[in-house]
Amino acid sequence: IIYYYYILFLLHKSLLMLSTAQTVSASCPVVMTPSRVVVQYGDAFTVECNSTTDQKEGMGWESNYKGTGLVEADHVPLNIEKVDRWAIQSQCYVNLNNGTQCSKSLPITVYMNFRLWYRNYGFECAVANVAPVKKVLVTWIKDNNSTVKECLTEESNEKPGNCRSDFTLSAQKTDNGGTLMCEAKFDFGPMGPNLQPIRSPVMDLQVLCKYFDHVSKFSSDVTMHSTNGKLTLDCTAQGNPTPQYHWQVPQPTQEKVGSGPILDLKGPFPGTYNCTAANSQGSSVKQFVITDAPSKIIPSISFLRIVYSCIMPFHTVPHQEALPELLQEYYSPCFLY
Helix, strand or coil: CHHHHHHHHHHHHHHHHHHHHHHHHHCCCEEEECCCEEEECCCCEEEEEEECCCCEEEEEEEECCCCCCCECCCEEEEEECCCCCCCCCEEEEEEECCCCEEEEEECEEEECCCCCCCCEEEEEEEEEEECCHHHEEEEEEECCEEEEEECECCCCCCCCEEEEEEEEEECCHHHCCCEEEEEEEECCCCCCCCCCCEECCCEECCCEEEECCCHHHHHHHEEEECCCCEEEEECCCEEECCCEEEEECCHHHHHHCCCCCEEEEECCCCEEEEEEEEECCEEEEEEEEEECCCCEEEECHHHCCCCECEECCCCCCCCCCCCCEEEECCCCCCCEC
């Protein structure tokens, strides 16, 4: 019977401590500075956690990435010298004198910075376990164009070794739908055997672009049909994915507005006409200011933008021994205004 009541006592004490811990957690006596982190991939950050109570045994950082353990102090820093993962969960905790523990989570956002169109994207063709390494040439094949490069190596003997070849690609909208691969072969000279080259799998290039070239086409953007009293505004834009269009026009012409790039008008014409072309990469606005139409049409340059934005989501080719392998840098979307 005594043993039974002892178990009930322990159970009651545990429930009491759990209830107390939950209450304390709602108002945990810790302050984090800063209270949240937005950090670029590869950068460093530091967060200071301070305790606002002296009724504690210690405090520390619990994290899936470089925690601190329990420290007997009033403040504990979380120092991350280089962020090399995307999901980081960290929380500052304090062990109180009453046997409870509470904590506060630190929101951490890791981002990759923008890359601009025409920024070089680096690729590497890795050739493994070949001999002699110094006789290997690598040909980079982009669409129908080829570039021959040496296969770089640090090997100095004739035993099997590894080599690599680097290639840079400038992201442009015309690269969308293209292909890239590397080809490795031995070059033994005119007297040596002509062995068949080994090719890597083909990498399909996808370039998402926000490219609205309104300014360069002023002469053809606006077409007047003076013979029948009609006016045509052309807001055609280029982009990948294909842009969608939205027109904002003076109130009397609302019923004539469609969702395409061409707007056909019938008089009266005067007023301001705004066309927005947009896709998943962004948007651009073109404005037509029409006065005394159809004799004068003034596209307002001050409201126009040329916007370029490209991202290149590539897929890494699996490594195969003695076969070329395509590797690429990390990528991220970009905007250039």
